Amino acid sequence: MITLINPPGIKTFSGLQMHTPNPPLGLAYIAAAVRGAGFDYQVIDATGLALDAVSPYPDRPDFMVQGLTPDEIVGKIYPDSRVIGMTCMFSTLWPLTNRLAHSIREKFPEALLVLGGEHGTAVPEHVLGTSPFDVVVLGEGEETFIDLLRAQQDGRPLGEVKGIAFRRGGHAVSNGLSTRRRDVDAIPLPDWDRFPIEEYIKRHQTNGINLGRSMPILGTRGCPFQCTFCSNPGMWTQRWIARNPVALANEMDLYVRKYGVTNFDFQDLTAIVKRQWIVDFCRELIARDLNITWQMPSGTRAEVFDAEVADLLYRSGCRALAFAPESGSPMILRAVKKQVDLDHMLDAMRAAVKRGLKLSCFIVIGFPDDTPATLRRTLRLIRRMALLGVWDVAVSKFVPYPGSALFKRLQSEGKLELDDRFFVSPMDFYTAQAPSYANAVSTQRLYWTMLWMFVNFYVLSFALRPWRMIRTLTRAVLTGTEESRYAKWFVDIFYTRRRWRKIASEAAP
Numbered sequence: 001m002i003t004l005i006n007p008p009g010i011k012t013f014s015g016l017q018m019h020t021p022n023p024p025l026g027l028a029y030i031a032a033a034v035r036g037a038g039f040d041y042q043v044i045d046a047t048g049l050a051l052d053a054v055s056p057y058p059d060r061p062d063f064m065v066q067g068l069t070p071d072e073i074v075g076k077i078y079p080d081s082r083v084i085g086m087t088c089m090f091s092t093l094w095p096l097t098n099r100l101a102h103s104i105r106e107k108f109p110e111a112l113l114v115l116g117g118e119h120g121t122a123v124p125e126h127v128l129g130t131s132p133f134d135v136v137v138l139g140e141g142e143e144t145f146i147d148l149l150r151a152q153q154d155g156r157p158l159g160e161v162k163g164i165a166f167r168r169g170g171h172a173v174s175n176g177l178s179t180r181r182r183d184v185d186a187i188p189l190p191d192w193d194r195f196p197i198e199e200y201i202k203r204h205q206t207n208g209i210n211l212g213r214s215m216p217i218l219g220t221r222g223c224p225f226q227c228t229f230c231s232n233p234g235m236w237t238q239r240w241i242a243r244n245p246v247a248l249a250n251e252m253d254l255y256v257r258k259y260g261v262t263n264f265d266f267q268d269l270t271a272i273v274k275r276q277w278i279v280d281f282c283r284e285l286i287a288r289d290l291n292i293t294w295q296m297p298s299g300t301r302a303e304v305f306d307a308e309v310a311d312l313l314y315r316s317g318c319r320a321l322a323f324a325p326e327s328g329s330p331m332i333l334r335a336v337k338k339q340v341d342l343d344h345m346l347d348a349m350r351a352a353v354k355r356g357l358k359l360s361c362f363i364v365i366g367f368p369d370d371t372p373a374t375l376r377r378t379l380r381l382i383r384r385m386a387l388l389g390v391w392d393v394a395v396s397k398f399v400p401y402p403g404s405a406l407f408k409r410l411q412s413e414g415k416l417e418l419d420d421r422f423f424v425s426p427m428d429f430y431t432a433q434a435p436s437y438a439n440a441v442s443t444q445r446l447y448w449t450m451l452w453m454f455v456n457f458y459v460l461s462f463a464l465r466p467w468r469m470i471r472t473l474t475r476a477v478l479t480g481t482e483e484s485r486y487a488k489w490f491v492d493i494f495y496t497r498r499r500w501r502k503i504a505s506e507a508a509p
């Protein structure tokens with residue numbers, strides 16, 4: 001028996017927006033691969049099975065653990081499980097995942113414990129050195145995990161499995177990343193039947209703005225860029241591979257019929273890279289007339305974005321997307337290898353807003369090379385975005401994501417200590433707690449700069465388009481609809497947070 005576990009998630013009260021766990025898309029793909037290979041398996045989605053259950057998070061009163069407790073999870077594992085695989089997509093979840101792994105190891109001393117996801121890929125030696133995991137699957141996991149299961153079944157040595165790290169003689173050994181799959185259309189669709197997907201859908205527990213019954217979906221894999229603050233090049237290499245637009249639309253059609261879905265949240269690192277691909281995909285959706293909306297909440301590149309692409313996106317049902325200029329300083333953009341042409345990006349913003357797309361922009365401040373002067377340029381960019389009519393801005397403080405080039409630089413400079421506090425620190429990037437990694441900007445100054453940027457953007461936006469904001473907030477209050485990020489914050493602060501505080505206080509020992 002193979003057991004796949006999605007560990008409990010974290011809900012936060014700190015910061016401007018509550019963090020909330022999403023359906024585990026990566027694990028649903030792994031489950032489909034295991035099913036396709038003919039293995040007996042069970043899935044324990046410890047978050048999805050108990051979305052209304054919270055327990056205190058150790059040492060952080062502003063965090064809650066959402067989902068089943070470790071005892072409940074261990075109690076659900078079939079006694080004949082010989083391989084137990086867990087996912088950890090975000091390093092913030094590593095302390096909880098590690099604690100759960102210890103509980104599992106106590107009850108299942110002989111099982112092979114396997115970790116997949118971005119965290120293990122980023123710091124495999126740390127995982128193998130500080131946890132009971134026996135194997136870490138590196139990078140794209142479907143084929144590697146099946147190879148590993150077959151090797152284990154046949155009694156072959158782990159050294160023969162490409163794409164894993166494991167312990168040998170007390171040391172971590174890595175076989176290196178496996179080759180990325182090019183035939184992405186042959187990858188089986190996520191096995192949502194084994195997950196409580198309806199529970200996520202009806203609570204709108206997904207990462208986009210609330211446009212109705214939503215499912216996560218993936219149209220492309222990887223990203224061709226190499227930003228030094230991003231962990232994705234280490235996970236996916238620089239290969240961007242898109243699915244066949246018809247196959248992608250087929251999957252959407254399936255979920256509309258099967259789950260009554262009306263909106264899709266694309267989880268792609270960057271869906272828009274090749275103009276022809278996005279044009280073909282939009283045309284396919286327009287021809288099918290599925291009566292759905294879709295959005296790209298994680299952001300996309302803007303190189304090939306223009307008025308025609310904006311129009312096709314809108315006509316195909318896309319209502320919200322995000323660009324990530326990150327900084328208004330060309331010097332910083334060069335330093336972090338963002339490869340953004342700000343003038344073109346401003347044109348793309350103009351085209352998106354003009355066509356009625358709800359556009360958010362991501363800004364990061366406090367890169368190691370940021371200075372008060374570079375932050376002033378970023379502030380100027382933020383004001384221009386407000387003038388253009390961009391709907392939202394998300395200004396967050398830089399945190400070194402494990403596996404990124406900047407993480408490695410700061411680690412080699414002795415500035416990072418890989419403890420539980422560090423791993424959950426990205427949860428704090430909207431708060432005064434997250435430290436500044438910019439040599440020329442103090443933590444306090446960075447925090448106030450972040451707030452000042454938010455104030456500039458939203459006050460200017462309100463002054464220029466008061467009715468847009470009033471309409472959006474009124475709809476949020478009356479119907480709970482979150483048409484923009486500020487509507488989502490509003491609903492969070494005035495409704496969702498209260499409800500969760502009540503649940504948390506009832507759960508407190």
Ligand code: SF4
Binds near residue numbers: 223225227231233338
């Ligand atoms: S930040 Fe975005 S564009 Fe840069 S490497 Fe990561 S996913 Fe690609």
